[in-house]
Amino acid sequence: MIKQSIIENVLEAALSTGGDFSEVFIEDKFVNSIELQSDKVEKSISGRDFGIGIRIFSGLQNVYTYTSDFTEEGLIEAAKRAALAISGGGNGIIHPLQKEIVQPIHTIAQLPQTVEHARKVAVMRKANEIAKSYDERIRQVGLRYVDEEQHVLIANSEGKFVEDQRVHSRLAIQSTAMDGGEMQSGFYGPGAHAGFEFIENLDLQHYAGEASRIAVTMLGADECPSGKFPVIIDNEFGGVIFHEACGHGLEATSVAKNNSVFANRIGEKVAPDIVTYIDDGTLPNEWGSLSIDDEGEKTRKNVLIENGILKGYMIDKFNARRMNTEATGSSRRQSYRFNPTSRMTNTYIAPGQSTPEEIISSTENGIYAKYMGGGQVNPATGDYNFAVAEAYLVKDGKIDRPLRGATLIGNGAKTLQMVDKVGNNLAHGAGMCGSVSGSLPVNVGQPMLRVSEITVGGTKGE
Known part of the structure; x- marks a missing residue:
């Protein structure tokens, strides 16, 4: 994301007024969100968020700042500005950064960013149809699909230098049932630290059916x-x-x-x-x-x-x-x-x-x-x-x-x-x-x- 030499300079600048610990958190995140209401895609948003957080400790003082300026000059300026809030007394030392290898504990088969919008909507439409057809009293179904792909780099003055990738996928289903003037709703929102394979393999009969079953059951409660x-x-x-x-x-x-x-x-x-x-x-x-x-x-x-x-x-x-x-x-x-x-x-x-x-x-x-x-x-x-x-x-x-x-x-x-x-x-x-x-x-x-x-x-x- 950012050169190691620049990160080292930022960590050093953060300790310039006497802090005893400094840390840099770099994030690059992609987000997709789709909302389906009344059989129609009402909203579809895709975005990317990139920024850097800088943290400094001095004893029990904790100072935090963040910026989206990833130039070396901008990062060092942000670090020095944050350091001004530290009231000295520390003897922070920058240890050589040692890159750690993260052993992934999650199996990701399909990164959401590689999946076509139409495939995501197709799953939503199928869930929508299952929820609607559960009972004639189901009058409205709303679905929200979300996926995130987050890349982080974390480095600190103790020598830590580690990167990670996090992928989340979720499908939220809400059914609304009506009978006369009475209205009740049911919700189910399965999610996982997984790729689009989680969404495609969901038991939609269960999750969409449960959302509608709850709504209908509560009508007669x-x-x-x-x-x-x-x-x-x-x-x-x-x-x-x-x-x-x-x-x-x-x-x-x-x-x-x-x-x-x-x-x-x-x-x-x-x-x-x-x-x-x-x-x-x-x-x-x-x-x-x-x-x-x-x-x-x-x-x-x-x-x-x-x-x-x-x-x-x-x-x-x-x-x-x-x-x-x-x-x-x-x-x-x-x-x-x-x-x-x-x-x-x-x-x-x-x-x-x-x-x-x-x-x-x-x-x-x-x-x-x-x-x-x-x-x-x-x-x-x-x-x-x-x-x-x-x-x-x-x-x-x-x-x-x-x-x-x-x-x-x-x-x-x-x-x-x-x-x-x-x-x-x-x-x-x-x-x-x-x-x-x-x-x-x-x-x-x-x-x-x-x-x-x-x-x-x-x-x-x-």
Whole structure:
């Protein structure tokens, strides 16, 4: 991308006022997005984004700047301008850059940039037809196709010099059903760290059919009762509750500042023995995976909670300084415009011993959350409020009628402690996670599990 000699000069300029660490992040990204609504391609956008981020540490000072001027003069000027914010005292040394070879963990068969627009639209039209034909009450189907091809180069004053290629592909399907004056919607959005082969090989009957099935099912749903119930949360995207209410609390972004209920609790019992919580960026071709993080460190499998015991956090390079520990390959950013920090990749509750049938049959009166919707969480306290996209009443150990308007309300740390059943059917769901370093592709996952009690907000009293 840029000559190594220029990068070395930029790293040196960044340390000119006394910093003790400097870093350059170079990004070249290609993005394609297509939207199909009411059988027509409404929007098709292709773009390229190129830029450089420069970061400087001096003790616990952290300065970040970025530019799209990739001339040597422009880069050195940006580095020196950022260095002016450093209040000296450091003795930064530039170590010789040693190029590292990244061993790819993802198989990419078809780079999206090489695939014709018509082939992408053809898949969308097929999914559209499947979703529309599911039921006559499906009145509208919307699809969004996205692919990204990102090339990064990361170099720092400690001698790191590494390049990586990241490829993401996703197809999001939303169906809307109407009956009289009532309207309900269903959504499914599979994605992967993979090329166009992922899109062409999708089981569209399943994904498009599910989006429409959810919408139609919710048309006939009863109002959800309010109260405290045992709640069965299904696998895959059901893990979004623990991603939001627990995962963010295990990122050094909050832990290092003691803004987390999990801060300073390593070795403590924070969940039942049946709960093991993992963040693993090394899973091949998964949506949230990376070969290296955005500081150039290899990603890894980080066991955060093991058999109920808090074992570790997700830590980036700067917050490792705050915490006097080592980074865990967990640093991420949306683009060169963002200062990186600790973020999740593929975060999930490991499978347990119970079968889904056992979990349901042992629940006399509760709520079954098949698909989760959106929600809100306070990262400092873990308090959350999540909508359930598809819910059912569980009665006498059997799934009963569908329910609408279900909301789960609670505290992540407390909910974690009340997990009393963990299934054996682990699955992952693709989503986007927003935080201080931007919006990132992440997987959330879990097997089916049961929480002994959650406050359920509904549209009628218990």
